[in-house]
Amino acid sequence: xxxxxxxxxxxxxxxxxxxxxxxxxxxxxxxxxxxxxxxxxxxxxxxxxxxxxxxxxxxxxxxxxxxxxxxxxxxxxxxxxxxxxxxxxxxxxxxxxxxxxxxxxxxxxxxxxxxxxxxxxxxxxxxxxxxxxxxxxxxxxxxxxxxxxxxxxxxxxxxxxxxxxxxxxxxxxxxxxxxxxxxxxxxxxxxxxxxxxxxxxxxxxxxxxxxxxxxxxxxxxxxxxxxxxxxxxxxxxxxxxx
Ligand code: DX5
Ligand code: ZN
Numbered sequence: 001x002x003x004x005x006x007x008x009x010x011x012x013x014x015x016x017x018x019x020x021x022x023x024x025x026x027x028x029x030x031x032x033x034x035x036x037x038x039x040x041x042x043x044x045x046x047x048x049x050x051x052x053x054x055x056x057x058x059x060x061x062x063x064x065x066x067x068x069x070x071x072x073x074x075x076x077x078x079x080x081x082x083x084x085x086x087x088x089x090x091x092x093x094x095x096x097x098x099x100x101x102x103x104x105x106x107x108x109x110x111x112x113x114x115x116x117x118x119x120x121x122x123x124x125x126x127x128x129x130x131x132x133x134x135x136x137x138x139x140x141x142x143x144x145x146x147x148x149x150x151x152x153x154x155x156x157x158x159x160x161x162x163x164x165x166x167x168x169x170x171x172x173x174x175x176x177x178x179x180x181x182x183x184x185x186x187x188x189x190x191x192x193x194x195x196x197x198x199x200x201x202x203x204x205x206x207x208x209x210x211x212x213x214x215x216x217x218x219x220x221x222x223x224x225x226x227x228x229x230x231x232x233x234x235x236x237x238x239x240x241x242x
Contacts, residue, residue, distance in 0.1 A: 015042060015226070015230075016204065016230055016233065016239045017199065017204055017205075017206065017226050017229035017230045017233060017239070018042035018043065018183075018204065018205045018206070018226070019041055019042055019043075019205075019206050019208060019212075019222045019225050019226045019229075020041065020042060020043035020044065020045040020076045020185070020205060020206065020207045020208075021038045021041050021044060021045060021207075021208055021209070021212040021213065021218065021222055022045040022046075022047055022156060022187070022207050022208065022209030022212070022213075023035070023044060023045065023046055023047070023067075023209075023213075024045075024047040024058065024156045024209050025156045025157070025209035025210045025212070025213035025214065026213050028059070031063070031066075031067055031070070032067070032070035032071065034213070035067065035070060035071035035073060036071070037213075037218045037219060038073070038212060038218050038219055038222055039073070039219055040219055040222060040223065041073055041212075041219075041222045042073075042074075042205075042226075043073065043074050043075070043076035043097070043098065043205075044067070044071060044073045044074070044075050044076065045076045045078060045187070045207045045209075046059070046064060046067065046075050046076065046077045046078065046096070047078050047080065047156075048060060048064075048077060048078065048079045048080060048081055048091070049080045049081070049153075049154065050080070050081040050082060052081070052082045053080050053081050053082050053102065053104075053105055053153075054080045054153050054154035055154055056080075056154045056155060061087075061090050061091065061094050064077060064091055064094040064095065064096060065094040065095060067095075068094060068095025068096070069095070074096075074097035074098070075095060075096045075097055075098070076096070076097065076098045076100070076207075077091045077096040077098065077099050077100065078100045078126065078147070078187065078207075079091065079099065079100060079101050079102065080102060080126075080153045080154065081102075081105065082105050083105070083107075084101035084102065084105050084106050084112060085101075085106055085107050085108055085111070085112050088101050088112060088115075088116055089115055089116065089119055091121075092116055092119040092120060092121040093119065096121055097121055097122060098121055098122040098123075098124055098144070098145065099116050099121050099122070099123065099124065100124035100125065100126050100145070100147050100185075101116075101124075101125060101126070102125070102126045102127075102128065102153075103125050103126065103127050103131055103136060104127075104128055104131055106125070109125060109139060109142075110139060110142050113125065113139075113142040113143055114142065117144070122144035122145060123142070123143055123144050123145075124143060124144060124145035124146065124147055124183075124185070125139070125143055125145075125146055125147065126146075126147035126148075126149060126153075126187075127146070127147065127148055127149060127167075128149050128152065128153060129149055129150075129151070129152060129161055129163075129164060132167075133146075133148070133167055133170055133171045133174065134170070134174075137174055137178075140174060140175065140178060140180055140182055141178065141180060143182055144182065144183065145182065145183040145184070145185055145205065146171060146175075146182060146183075146184055146185070147185040147186070147187055148164060148167055148168050148171055148184065148185070148186055148187075148203070149164070149186075149187055149188055150164045150186050150187060150188040150189055150190065150194075150198070151187075151188030151189050152188075153187075153188070156209040156210050157209070157210045158188060158189055159189050160188065160189025160190065160191070160193075160194040161188070161189065162194075162197065164186075165197060165198070165201045166201075168184065168186060168198060168201035168202050168203055169201045169202055171184055171202065172184060172201065172202025172203075172238065173202075175202075175238070176237065176238065183204055183205045184202055184203050184204055184205065185203065185204075185205035185206070185207060186198045186203040186205070186206055186207065187207035188207070190206050190207060190208045190211060190225075191208065191210075191211035191225075192211065192224070192225065192228060195208075195225055195228050195229050195232070196228055196229070196231075196232040198229070199228075199229040199230075199232035199233045199236075200232050200233070200236075202236075202238065203229075204229075204233070204238065204239070206225060206226075206229055208221075208222075208225055211225065212225070
């Protein structure tokens with residue numbers, strides 16, 4: 001299937017802090033309009049759930065294909081599914097600009113990340129709250145983004161787990177220690193109340209579902225969250241590098 005969705009922004013084009021609104025909090029009967037409602041967002045976060053890896057079921061490849069045709073915002077697909085080794089490449093073919101698989105579900109994360117990159121998308125790996133970052137230190141150069149979950153995956157609208165802040169900090173330290181150009185995404189309970197703490201701890205890509213789609217003006221909520229994160233990271237070494 002031809003990729004109609006535009007390619008992911010190059011590192012020189014990207015902003016210091018990026019916001020990726022999650023359509024999990026949008027109206028699934030009006031996805032094209034809901035994508036349009038957050039025009040100006042850096043990414044559109046698409047939560048794929050299979051009712052096995054998480055106790056919830058959302059959407060799959062055909063919906064991602066249609067969404068990629070319906071919006072010019074690059075798609076950031078977060079796969080909360082078993083057997084990502086088998087399915088993730090199909091999401092690249094469907095038009096995703098970034099594909100995130102879970103470390104806990106991948107059988108061969110290095111091979112999978114290489115396959116995602118070879119097919120033309122950014123490769124990203126997610127960690128559930130109980131999964132430590134340290135055991136993945138050697139894999140980080142294989143990735144374009146690491147996702148630190150700040151809730152147990154499965155549902156939107158959950159409370160932010162501030163016990164994850166130290167993991168975000170340790171992840172940023174590992175990225176700096178190895179001199180990597182690796183994005184650090186946070187997902188779950190990110191809002192005007194929590195985004196600054198995430199940014200100060202070292203996150204630079206922020207997923208927000210209810211904080212964006214629950215707002216009266218979702219596009220304005222994206223801009224406001226991004227401005228808050230940027231203000232919180234002025235002077236941070238990773239923010240100044242770009
Ligand atoms: C949860 C999903 C999140 C979810 C976030 O498992 O991965 O992307 O949509 O929703 P909020 O921002 O409402 O916590
Ligand atoms: Zn997500």
